[in-house]
Amino acid sequence: MTKPYGAMSIAELAALIQTGAVDPLEVTQGVLADIKAHPDKAIFVTLTEERAVAEAEASSKRLKEGRSLGLLDGIPIAWKDLFDLEGMPTTAGSKVLKAAHPAAKDAAVVDLLKQAGMVAIGRTNMSEFAFSGIGINPHYGTPHNPRSTDEPRIPGGSSSGAAVSVAAGLVPVAMGTDTGGSIRIPAGLNGIVGYKATRGRYLMDGVYPLATSLDSLGPLCRSVLDAVWIDAAMRGSSVAPVTRQPREALEVVVPTNGVFDGAEPGVVAAFEAAIERLQKQGCRISRTAFPAFDELPKLMAQYGPLVTAEAFALHRQKLAGPEAADIDPRVVARTRLGEKTSLADYIAILEARARMTAETEALIGDRFVAMPSVAHVAPPIAPLKADDDRFFATNGKTLRNTGFGNFLDWCGVSIPCGTGDAGMPVGFLLSGKANADGPLLQAAMAWEEVIRG
Known part of the structure; x- marks a missing residue:
């Protein structure tokens, strides 16, 4: 062995x-x-x-x-x-x-x-x-x-x-x-x-x-x-329904807004190198702005994040009792923010989500979406442990790119595509709209080696 x-x-x-x-x-x-x-x-x-x-x-x-x-x-x-x-x-x-x-x-x-x-x-x-x-x-x-x-x-x-x-x-x-x-x-x-x-x-x-x-x-x-x-x-199947097919050129759209804000140069370089490899193999790459990526931060600022509202509803009894003292204070602080989201606010978030998802699906069509999985490589632990403000800012940036996909109900695969600062890995996130899992996995399987380089 x-x-x-x-x-x-x-x-x-x-x-x-x-x-x-x-x-x-x-x-x-x-x-x-x-x-x-x-x-x-x-x-x-x-x-x-x-x-x-x-x-x-x-x-x-x-x-x-x-x-x-x-x-x-x-x-x-x-x-x-x-x-x-x-x-x-x-x-x-x-x-x-x-x-x-x-x-x-x-x-x-x-x-x-x-x-x-x-x-x-x-x-x-x-x-x-x-x-x-x-x-x-x-x-x-x-x-x-x-x-x-x-x-x-x-x-x-x-x-x-x-x-x-x-x-x-x-x-x-x-x-x-x-x-x-x-x-x-x-x-x-x-x-x-x-x-x-x-x-x-x-x-x-x-x-x-x-x-x-x-x-x-x-x-x-x-x-x-x-x-x-x-x-x-x-899914209860003994045989994988996703099969290898002759490799066909992918149609991929890269968002031009939101996902590259504050991204580390090494991350951008590794991602763009993977995009270039795909292009050289005949894949069709287009770039466009996603209106939902600008609207979502404003929606969260107005009503609070959807995840925070639902997390508060789940944990409100723990937060109101003595158990709160035994929970990570940062988790407590973030969860308690959900109390500010009223029922009317929550319904407004869901209505906006349905509209934004439909609009984004119309924009994407049958294409896949590509972006860096995270805008930075893994940062050191010690400074994040020591500084609450730094922790929350880094947490928000870490969750940003992937969070768009959760809100819009996408499926996604992160594939290694190179390294950035300190030789740390960079992920290439290939996403598809809701229930496009089969085509996404098929495409990711076919193009994995090219993405990895």
């Missing part, structure tokens, strides 16, 4: 398991051992070792009897601390949920991937209540971006541990959630692939919410093909 099992792609590891070159139990034991030996103890909140071994043994038995459940049988997966795992409380990165009742059953998508033979390794760390794009957690520690060579840098949030567990080579895939960028941001900052599905593409039973009108799910992994396989299994 030339590299750890957790550092392999799903496709690479599946080939070894399905041919009998390695046993699922050996894979699981190796992955667990590597996680325990890893110096960053903030990546995982807990390991589900007993469950993982039992699932790996069952997979091993099936394979020896010629009863493989498919390409995902025996593949380890880590779950963000928002997904119910039977017999465990779901803590959502928070101390106040430690005493919650253990889940009576797995979340629906956890069960679907278990039926596909996947092995649940453990729960990954996250921003508390999924309410930050930075990934800092004062309760369980902050996972360090493994791509940093100079000083500890942020992992991105809120699926911080999920992204780092893959980028550090500990697991081939981890599951995240995305309300304002929580899959695509850490994928971009850690140099891996992150796929955010259209909201509603998967069953949400047993997934702890943040804002139900924005919440979506998706995997963090090493390739678009890996994401395609996971997507199929999460």
Whole structure:
């Protein structure tokens, strides 16, 4: 073996398991051992070792009897601390949920991937209540971006541990959630692939919410093909409905407003280099202003963010009681802003959202949208911990590009496209309108190598 099992792609590891070159139990034991030996103890909140071994043994038995459940049988997966795992409380990165009742059953998508033979390794760390794009957690520690060579840098949030567990080579895939960028941001900052599905593409039973009108799910992994396989299994299919086709030139529109404001030169250079590679391969690139990108900040200034209003409605009882003292003060401060959004304001936001989404879909047509996943590379952790103003300003900028897609109900894939300052990864975000997941994944799979360069 030339590299750890957790550092392999799903496709690479599946080939070894399905041919009998390695046993699922050996894979699981190796992955667990590597996680325990890893110096960053903030990546995982807990390991589900007993469950993982039992699932790996069952997979091993099936394979020896010629009863493989498919390409995902025996593949380890880590779950963000928002997904119910039977017999465990779901803590959502928070101390106040430690005493919650253990889940009576797995979340629906956890069960679907278990039926596909996947092995649940453990729960990954996250921003508390999924309410930050930075990934800092004062309760369980902050996972360090493994791509940093100079000083500890942020992992991105809120699926911080999920992204780092893959980028550090500990697991081939981890599951995240995305309300304002929580899959695509850490994928971009850690140099891996992150796929955010259209909201509603998967069953949400047993997934702890943040804002139900924005919440979506998706995997963090090493390739678009890996994401395609996971997507199929999460929809209950044993065969991926997304197939490779002869590569056709993409039609891509790049927004000229909003997404490049204050962007680091290194990020812009890496993104534009990827655009140039696509153009050289015959892809048609156009650039235009998106009116919604100018209107959304004004809408938020007038009524407050949609996510904040819904997060306050979810957590208002905690904020009114003694539990508030045990919640990250920055999460408390941001959530309490939602109290200012009246019911009339909330309805006005939803009405504007429907109109802006329709207008933007008409503007896009059948094209895909491309922009940098994040306007900057992962910044150092220490200054953000020390300065509230700096934290909130950086958080807003980190969430900006991806947040447009959540508000407009897009699906999106972040693919590594180069490096920026300090040699840190830059993500190329390719997005499609609602329910264009199949065409998006097909296009991303076909053009991934060109985007990566």
